Amino acid sequence: MQTVLNQLMKMTMTSTFRRRAVQGFTLIELLIVVIIIAILAAIAIPQFANSSNDAQESALDANLNTVRSAIELYRVQHNNRFPGVAASNGGDAAACNAAGGALGTGAVNTDVAFTNQLTGFSNAAGQTCTVAAAGFLFGPYLRAIPNESIGNNNTVNMDLVVGAPAPAAGGLGWRFNTITGRFIINNSSPDRRNAPLSNH
Structure with a gap:
């Protein structure tokens, strides 16, 4: 008797699974999966955007250090x-x-x-x-x-006075002051810490 019951349960379960496989997913199940994917995307996409901004600012800092070192070496070898x-x-x-x-x-x-x-x-x-x-x-x-990494421009704007005007927001290229030797990006837009890019 027990064996017959086990066989009946097994057949019922197998047929239920087969019917379920043929029917596919319900609309509610699909909506739940789509909502979960949307939530994960909403969390991940801003992280990628921040990574891109961080990479641009790191490249900017590296380029500034390289050019500033070259300027200083030139100055030392050319009578100040x-x-x-x-x-x-x-x-x-x-x-x-x-x-x-x-x-x-x-x-x-x-x-x-x-x-x-x-x-x-x-x-x-x-x-x-x-x-x-x-x-x-x-x-x-x-x-x-080098190109500055924010606007991808290598134009050098020359400042010939000590009190040169500040760079404009969204400016392109570099600025170099021939009196002070200050070499900066020609852009005062805020960086990821909300400080002007020209302060790097």
């Missing part, structure tokens, strides 16, 4: 003058051309002179050549001026 203060054009054209290079083209206090002097070979006066040549003993200090 910052890059961009002297013209990068001029110099021994014959030596530069013989080495297969070209002379710098930047005038005094320009972003071109700043870039030439940090990315080229220079003499003590700050005149540059694109390749190592006789008389151009210093540098290069950088391969290129």
